[in-house]
Amino acid sequence: MLAKTPPMGWNSWNTFGADISEKLILETADAMVEKGYRDAGYEYLVIDDCWSLKERDAEGRLVPDPEKFPHGMKYVADYVHSKGLKFGMYSCAGLRTCAGYPSSYDHEYVDAQTFADWGVDFLKYDFCNFPATGNCKARYHRMSMALKATGRDILFSACNWGQQEPWKWMASIGAHMYRSTWDINDSYKSFRDIALSQIENLCMSGSGCFNDPDMLVVGMYGNGNVGFGGCTDEEYRTHFALWCLFGVPLMMGGDIRNLNETSRNLLLNKELIALDQDEECRPPYLACSSANNTNDQRYFFIRHLSNNEFALAYFNFTDKDGSVSYAFSGAFEEIGIPYDCGYGLELTDMFTGENLGVKRDYFVPEVEAHGCRLYRAKLVKV
Secondary structure, X not given: OOOOOOOEEEEOHHHHOOOOOHHHHHHHHHHHHHOOHHHHXXXXXXXXXXXXXXXOOOOXXXXXXXXXXXXXXXXXXXXXXXXXXXXXXXXXXXXXXXXOOEOOOOOHHHHHHHHHXXXXXXXXXXXXXXXXXXXXXXXXXXXXXXXXXXXXXXXXEEOOOOOOOHXXXXXXXXXXXXXXXXXXXXXXXXXXXXXXXXXXXXXXXEOOEEEEOOOOOOOOOOOOOXXXXXXXXXXXXXXXXXXXXXXXXXXXXXXXXXXXXXXXXXXXXXXXXXXXXXXXXXXXXXXXXXXOEOOEOEEEEEEEOOOOEEEEEEEEOOOOOOEEOOOOOOEHHHHOOOHHXXXXXXXXXXXXXXXXXXXXXEXXXXXXXXXXXXXXXXXXXX
């Protein structure tokens, strides 16, 4: 089964944009193995836009740019596969790709077969330059059918930017993940606003077809194709924690050949990855928030996990400096554990591994501005 849990991997766009090459992709494949990303679960290596020539060949097929990919895509795919990874590529449902290259509009079946012949395992399918009178759902369904007609297992990543509420229909047309929002950029405001926009839609995301709030910007620090000022280490931690709590695809977007130790350790955090990949694939429940107060945006989530465990997550989206306590009560009554039920929660910090012991009816951590706290929790008698 494809996408039994949220897909994990790397995509070229956030850092490199059009500046891609065979050398870059092969070096990135090496880095995914040598730096531990593959063994942590990041298995897809995806080339985004700008990989082809501007015109098709005489037989109507897409042609890799020979200056960027002198040995062709089958060679690249074979190298990626030799590293124990899976290979992904990009096309578009509109008349041209976002960067103006040939799309798969009216070429769905020939392009799907071309991708299969090259050994592609993942297709990101964008939405730029879509005709005003076109049928979005029908076009995405057509590519889904074309991919299945090849007989090859190709994960279908439908990137229509949240148009026509894709969480309501993408699973029914065969997509394995679907972009639910506008493009992310490397800024705190961008990932925060994207995450908050999807809280109510996560209940329709799950095994086989996942809500995709876009790629990760962890470790970019304002560099690359979507720089926009960058984030602090605390903000990157919040970004990664949100994606893992939400149980959505983890597609790295930084230059993983050269990430610093802080960013690498965050992306390889076993507890957070296990949270994202929990086999039950349940969305988090928003227990309470202070979001109605425009000066005070703080959120408390619980997520039900396998093995009768839970995740508790606290986020402080205010701009206040220093530590900020939560304005709401913090009582476990809000997550279904009344004081007199005879149970409490044993908490373990997902970032540090520290066991905080058993909390009976109340727990309110202090959380820095733009920061978060995540805990794995078990119900115990008290």
